[in-house]
Amino acid sequence: MKARALAALALVAVAACSDDAGPVASEGPAAFLPCLFDGANALQPGEVRQVRGAEGEIVCLDGGGEYALVPFFAVRNGRTQLKVSAVGGNLQSASELGASASRGASAPPRTGAAVEASHALHMNLRDRMGGEVAKLLRASGGSLANRAGALGAPSLAAASGTSAAGAVAAASAPVVGDLLQLNVPLFNGIISACDNRNTRPARVAAVTRRAIIVHDEGNPAGGFTDAEYRAFGEQFDNLVFPVDSAAFGLPTDLDESGGRVIVFFTQEVNRLTPPGSSGYIGGFFWAGDLFPRVSNAGFEGCPTSNAGEIFYILVPDPARGGPFSKENVQRGAIGTLAHEMEHLISASRRLYLLNAPLEESWLDEGLAHIAEELVFYRATGLQPRQNLGLPQLQQNVHAADTYILDNLLRYMTYLEKPDSNSLIGQDDLPTRGAAWAFLRYAADRHSGPDEAFFYNLVNSRETGGANVSARIGEDAIDWMQDWTLSVLTDDAVSGVDERYLQPSWNFRSIMPIFTTRGDFPLRTIPLTSAGTAQADLLGGGTAFFRFGIPSGGRAALRLSAAGRATPETLRFSIVRTQ
Amino acid sequence: MNRTGRLVAALAALALSLPAAARAQGCIGAPVPERARGAQLQAGGSTVDVGRDYGSFDVGAAYRANPAGPLAYSAEYLLRSVGDVDTKVHTVSGALAFRLPLPVNLLTTCVRSGVGAAFLSDGSSGSSYTNVTIPVALVVELPLPVGLGRTLTPYVAPQFLWSTTSGEVFGIDGLNESDTGFGFEAGVGLRINRVLLGAGATFADLSPTLGTPAVPDRAFHVRAGLLF
DSSP: HHHHHHHHHHHHHHHHTTSSSSSSSSOSSSGTTHHOOOOOOBOTOOOEEEEEEEGGGGEEEEEEEEEEEEEEOOOOOOTTTEEEEEEEOOOOOOOOOOOOOOTTTTOOSOOHHHHHHHHHHHHHHHHHHHHHHHHHHHHTTTTTGGGGHHOOOOHHHHOOOTTSSSSOTTTTTTTOEEEEEHHHHHHOOOTTTTTSOOOEEEEEEOOOOEEEEEEEOOOOOOOHHHHHHHHHHHHIIIIIIHHHHHHHHOOOOOTTTTSSSSEOOOOHHHHHHHHOOOOOOEEEGGGGGGGGGSSSSOOOOTTTTOOOOOEEOOOOOTTGGGGGHHHHHHHHHOOOOOOHHHHHHHHIIIIIISSSOOOHHHHHHHHHHHHHHHHHHHHHHHHSSBBBOHHHHHHHHHHIIIIIHHEEEEEEEHHHGGGGTTTTTTSSSSHHHHHHHHHHHHOOOSOOOHHHHHHHHSSOOOOOHHHHHHTSOOHHHHHHHHHHHHHHHTTSSSOOOGGGGGSSHHHHHGGGSSSSEEEEEEOOEETTTEEEEEEEEETTBBEEEEEEETTTEEEEEEEETTBOOTTTTTEEEEEOOO | HHHHHHHHHHHHHHHHHGGGGGGGGGSSSSBOTTEEEEEEEEEEEEESSSSSEEEEEEEEEEEEEESSEEEEEEEEEEEEEETTTTTEEEEEEEEEEOOOSSSSSSSEEEEEEEEEEEEEETTTEEEEEEEEEEEEEEEEEEEEEEETTEEEEEEEEEEEEEEEEEETTTEEEEEEEEEEEEEEEEEEEEEEEEEEEEEEEEEEEEOOOGGOOOOOEEEEEEEEEEEE
């Protein structure tokens, strides 16, 4: 006989010595027995059932059809990892989900491989930059309340409004031909960028209403002419600045340049991309430039700071070619400006107007990619929530190529590996692609205009998931879970609830042109009766297990986490796809 | 001697006065007189624990015989409809009881054993398994004459159980588990001339992973039938 009382006592004794969260899930086919007797577990096509924690240890389904089992690790730390396992009984394979590509569509100008290469470069840079700013903020810590006062009222005047139509102060803007000495921060990971001076001789090439376009005198020959620089300035004035400031607010004007932003075209950006790289860095913004050169009551000083609003942008290098060709640099520059402008607005307003910590990188980057998307809408006259697909992009090839292509390619890198990435994960391209798509989803789902939604996200004292939760009035984790399911179901599964749709984009229509097989690149994991399907989920991460049930049949699923009982933070959505 | 004491003494005297050949044997589930046979229909319910508890509705029939001598035997069939989807489990069992020659005639004491088998075959889930359970019970009953041709027989039967299950569940082979445990059965039989009535409850402590054992975790049945 099984001495259950003794066994129970032994279990208590073991549990008392163990840090383990729960009992080991039972193994073998016997664990499926409850599903022999469980009823009323049929789903209609498009219907979703959500379970969490211990509910997920065994799930019974009736009625045949095809399904996706979508686990979601509901924690706000995107670096936490959890191994999820699923086994099933009486399963059969599921068909490929969703529409195929319209073959013959024009190939994208850049491939996913190039995006991946850019990813590594950008991550490296971002990590080093983030570390530098974190040091400055730590050194400035405890004096947030004094920051605004430390700068003085005039420099904040421009930022205190929310409209792009705000007056531009006459002020001390340089004029074309002025020679400047601008520092380009160096992030070598050894010497602080604030101590590692890298002054570049520069010439003002154009001054427009909102931009001061500056040319690095050391730039390679064959670059932009002053007329072309001026065209960038005008595009910044007429497209980027109005869109970004309407969505996120006006930036500060620390250098009192009449509300203008310095756009520094410098070959120092080119040097961030080592020779032989297939990707490249198109530009960057560094929050260190918003710090004073000398410490004051509110801020730690950064001696190399340009003490103003400035971006650094790639320049043409015809001798190097590839992404450094004049045509490619020209193509990417405006989108990059829109992106960096969001970072500038967010950082400057949080530092000087809101006395708030800088935004978490996943959300800050997601918002910067939203800026690129907003510029795309403005440039094309298209609107969100129109389920834009390949036909609309083909009708707006130039704008798509210039403003939205990078977002799509980043999102594709997420789709290719959703089970090893997270929308709140470390700052890499899949995270950025996912964060953009999630924010677009959240804006579409949120009642109210887009601009108010994004403005409130940027102009918040909160950060990350708490910031999103405060804006939507619900736990952001819940919306993230719904979004992960929408990644699979949108434009692929009929009959699903609206919260599992992405109203603005028909990615099933667009993405296949980026893949060699011409299919939707979402990675799914087959779940069969033959074995165990596993995924290592990051916090906020998901995976897509696909399976079918024989017609009229019944199936059982058993789920575990790291070989143990499923914790409350592990949630599962099950959707019948057909 | 108080009233209770007098009643016990009278019952004891009655039991001692009954010739052994005339006693019914309830060890096989109903007080069937010696050299008699009976058949009963039975219905009831049980609780099946397979990690989660599921109730069942049971219907079935039993044949019970008490030939001359210390042996009696029975055979039963039950159709068990388990859970929310009425999954069907067929249960057949046979038991052989041996009346122990103990000097105390007030009580009848038997050793009973046999075998029970439960069969489940569910095409919709690709599941098919067989459970075999062998109980060994010590049955103690107290036959009480309650009128002419009427006997009331309460009984208890602690038992030792060995059970094994093999087969496949949801298309996955490898269900092959055994367990031993204790069980307990208690009930009462009532014979009114040729009519046999009864009710009983069982409890068994077997591993939940055995599926639907022939002896469920908790069961209650009522029975009605005739002697012939």
